[in-house]
Amino acid sequence: MRHIAIGLEGSANKLGIGIVTHDDVTGKVEILSNIRHTHITPPGTGFLPRDTAAHHREHVLPVLENALKEANITIKDINVICFTKGPGMGAPLASVAIVARTLSLLWDKPLVGVNHCIGHIEMGREITGAKNPVVLYVSGGNTQVIAYAEKRYRIFGETLDIAVGNCLDRFARVLNLSNDPSPGYSIEQAAKSGKTFIELPYTVKGMDVSFSGILSYIEMIAQDQLASGECTPEDLCFSLQETIFAMLVETTERAMAHIGSNEVLIVGGVGCNLRLQEMMAQMAEQRGGKVFATDERFCIDNGIMIAHAGLLAFRTGFTTSLEESFCTQRFRTDEVYVSWRD
The missing domain is CATH 3.30.420.40 (ATPase, nucleotide binding domain)
Structure with a gap:
């Protein structure tokens, strides 16, 4: 059986949506799409939470559309919607989480909230083969x-x-x-x-x-x-x-x-x-x-790392209810129970 997950990342100035698939028989992971849009500010300035959240709201639908088009799949094919629960900047996190919750309700798909750091680690392990x-x-x-x-x-x-x-x-x-x-x-x-x-x-x-x-x-x-x-x-x-x-x-x-x-x-x-x-x-x-x-492609914030880590948890029976789908700016790496590793 093949599972497909879509991941939404927006914890800082990168808005990313990625789609990955896991094959239960072979264990193979395939990246179907990895679309990203970055909020860039003028030299000498940083990025503010309010402006970054506005950027994510403005671009999330075109990025989502491009991700689905590149993956060449339909909504019916998706098994789970994964999103960054934290850590990160509050306003950007919330703006993307709202989209994930909305899609979950519209598409009738389960949600999985993902720790941002766990996403980085699991994507790195998958791409590099580090044991x-x-x-x-x-x-x-x-x-x-x-x-x-x-x-x-x-x-x-x-x-x-x-x-x-x-x-x-x-x-x-x-x-x-x-x-x-x-x-x-x-x-x-x-x-x-x-x-x-x-x-x-x-x-x-x-x-x-x-x-x-x-x-x-x-x-x-x-x-x-x-x-x-x-x-x-x-x-x-x-x-x-x-x-x-x-x-x-x-x-x-x-x-x-x-x-x-x-x-x-x-x-x-x-x-x-x-x-x-x-x-x-x-x-x-x-x-x-x-x-x-x-x-x-993989070390800078992206949606595929959220989709991949979320799908690992989802395949062990983990989901996030709508009531628990809030974001948190402080989400420690060691708070996550890593049920998918021996």
Whole structure:
């Protein structure tokens, strides 16, 4: 038997709708469509919850129509509607959840609310084939080092303040870098031309990391030294990346040693950064291990990861009632009972 799920993602500035199918006999997962539309703001600015929610409301129906058309299926073929329950920004989450609930009622299909992080992890495992990796989840709103144990994804370490993606995004605003396709990508490209490493605070506390002090310090350097020509924006981007990625590599390696794993899976939007992948690969190679990562189709927020994770839960009998289909901005990764894994 074949199950088909549609997934709606809108926890931040990416609106994504994806459709996947699972074959119960072969276990094969097939991606039928993966449509995304991004709310992009002018350089030097961030995106506000109200405006992002308005973007999602404006574009959700065309994106839905394109997803169904690309998948070449009808409403009758869909078994379940999956949506991001959290974590994320309240207004964008709610705007997409309303659409999911409406479709559930119109189409008479069951709902499954999905944890955003679980979606990233399960999509990464499916695409890369990683068996039991230490997971580094890095995005605009989340930074966690995770490993699976006894039906839960356990958090070994995390950020104590802002997420790594938020740190990069906010510094891109200081330098007035483009938000198209993302501020983190603009920093990555600028860092490639950096020639001088500027020492920054290195804040690792056990298994946890902190980025707010680093951001404040480098903003101060940018104010004082850019105008005088003591350093370049490229130098600052290079130095910031090298420092914060080294912190992430350190905590990930410590988790690998603790659980005895030789696999690392990098997920989340910042996981697309090739320099982060390179640094992690160097560490893993020294331990006789391997790094798994995906490209922007899968690591940046998308609907297929929500459809895939939701379908995994649905096939074990899990559904979300209309009364329980509310969103929550704080939804811990380790709150989810992972019924589909041994």
